[in-house]
Amino acid sequence: xxxxxxxxxxxxxxxxxxxxxxxxxxxxxxxxxxxxxxxxxxxxxxxxxxxxxxxxxxxxxxxxxxxxxxxxxxxxxxxxxxxxxxxxxxxxxxxxxxxxxxxxxxxxxxxxxxxxxxxxxxxxxxxxxxxxxxxxxxxxxxxxxxxxxxxxxxxxxxxxxxxxxxxxxxxxxxxxxxxxxxxxxxxxxxxxxxxxxxxxxxxxxxxxxxxxxxxxxxxxxxxxxxxxxxxxxxxxxxxxxxxxxxxxxxxxxxxxxxxxxxxxxxxxxxxxxxxxxxxxxxxxxxxxxxxxxxxxxxxxxxxxxxxxxxxxxxxxxxxxx
Numbered sequence: 001x002x003x004x005x006x007x008x009x010x011x012x013x014x015x016x017x018x019x020x021x022x023x024x025x026x027x028x029x030x031x032x033x034x035x036x037x038x039x040x041x042x043x044x045x046x047x048x049x050x051x052x053x054x055x056x057x058x059x060x061x062x063x064x065x066x067x068x069x070x071x072x073x074x075x076x077x078x079x080x081x082x083x084x085x086x087x088x089x090x091x092x093x094x095x096x097x098x099x100x101x102x103x104x105x106x107x108x109x110x111x112x113x114x115x116x117x118x119x120x121x122x123x124x125x126x127x128x129x130x131x132x133x134x135x136x137x138x139x140x141x142x143x144x145x146x147x148x149x150x151x152x153x154x155x156x157x158x159x160x161x162x163x164x165x166x167x168x169x170x171x172x173x174x175x176x177x178x179x180x181x182x183x184x185x186x187x188x189x190x191x192x193x194x195x196x197x198x199x200x201x202x203x204x205x206x207x208x209x210x211x212x213x214x215x216x217x218x219x220x221x222x223x224x225x226x227x228x229x230x231x232x233x234x235x236x237x238x239x240x241x242x243x244x245x246x247x248x249x250x251x252x253x254x255x256x257x258x259x260x261x262x263x264x265x266x267x268x269x270x271x272x273x274x275x276x277x278x279x280x281x282x283x284x285x286x287x288x289x290x291x292x293x294x295x296x297x298x299x300x301x302x303x304x305x306x307x308x309x310x311x312x313x314x315x316x317x318x319x320x321x
Contacts, residue, residue: 006031007039014043014059014070017110021067040068076109078118085118089125092132092182094139100126132182139184142203143177146186149211150174153218155191159208160201167207173216177203191216200238237284242301244285248273250295259288274299286311 006029013020022040026033040059047054060071085103088094094102103122107115149156157171172188175198179185184203190196248256249272257263260277267274279285286307289296298305 003039007042010036010039011043014068016108017070017114019062019065019067019069021065023066076106078110078114081106081110081118082121085122085125089122089129091179092130093179093184095131096126096129098140099129099131139204142206142209143184145209145211146174146177146203150176152211153215155212155214155216156188157210157212158201158206161205161207170201172199172201173218197238237280237282239280239282239285241278242281242304244277244279244281244304245299245301246275246277246289247271247297247299248275248292248295249297250292256292256296272297290315 010020010025022033022036025036025039029036044059047057047059058071059068061068084106088099088102103126107118110118146156148154154174155171156174157169160168160170162168170188171191172186173191173196175187175189177184177186186201186203186206187198188201189198244260245266246256250256253273256275260275260279262279263275263277265273266276281304285304289298289308290311298308
């Protein structure tokens with residue numbers, strides 16, 4: 001075997017998280033241990049001279065078994081990989097084939113022994129995985145392309161399939177990409193409308209997009225306003241910003257504080273906990289409030305109270321008929 005092929009082979013074994021024993025490598029490649037040590041020195045020198053490419057990646061020597069490995073901080077811990085996989089599979093936001101590829105790519109960042117354990121643990125995830133129905137595929141590529149346009153402040157043109165199946169063309173100022181309840185969304189403003197509010201576009205419904213050479217400018221205040229847009233929305237419905245007054249009587253106050261990130265406690269009484277939260281009031285807000293059943297009572301504003309009553313009456317009528 002040529003020396004350069006041998007060095008690349010050793011480097012690959014290190015990159016996938018394996019420990020390499022000098023003695024075993026010498027036996028495998030039928031060379032002296034001195035030759036293997038020289039190979040290791042070449043790899044070390046490459047790492048030291050190319051920090052701009054490899055970062056802080058270094059080799060660690062284990063005197064006990066005369067072996068080398070990349071320092072553990074350069075790998076993902078197996079529990080970190082498992083956590084990422086659980087989040088990905090729980091989101092159901094990628095197709096099964098893509099999830100399998102993501103898992104295999106993540107496994108590379110663990111040691112050889114840990115890869116076997118992770119594959120065994122996550123096998124059940126794949127067997128019982130059901131992704132959402134995608135309207136248009138290649139979600140990862142779309143997100144990457146959108147993030148490029150966001151970083152470059154470039155106007156984009158998209159062809160979009162709306163909920164009613166109609167096709168529209170839009171020229172947009174892209175602001176951010178967010179994930180919410182199984183779907184990835186593009187937050188953007190209409191370029192053809194003055195002072196456009198933030199609009200949510202499901203990325204899997206974008207049939208085609210073109211990043212133009214035209215750029216747009218936003219003030220710092222506008223950037224902060226738009227950056228917080230997803231903080232106040234429920235289920236990615238758009239609406240007017242209002243402050244809700246709610247009375248919570250359920251068993252887990254923390255769950256409500258997590259449900260409304262801007263939520264703050266106003267007072268606590270024998271009846272329950274009164275909370276205030278800013279939201280972009282919409283159909284999504286009603287859906288979120290109803291999901292808590294009798295544990296949440298709307299105290300104000302009056303319009304929301306009336307809308308809740310009307311929605312509950314409709315539901316009651318539907319089940320009484």
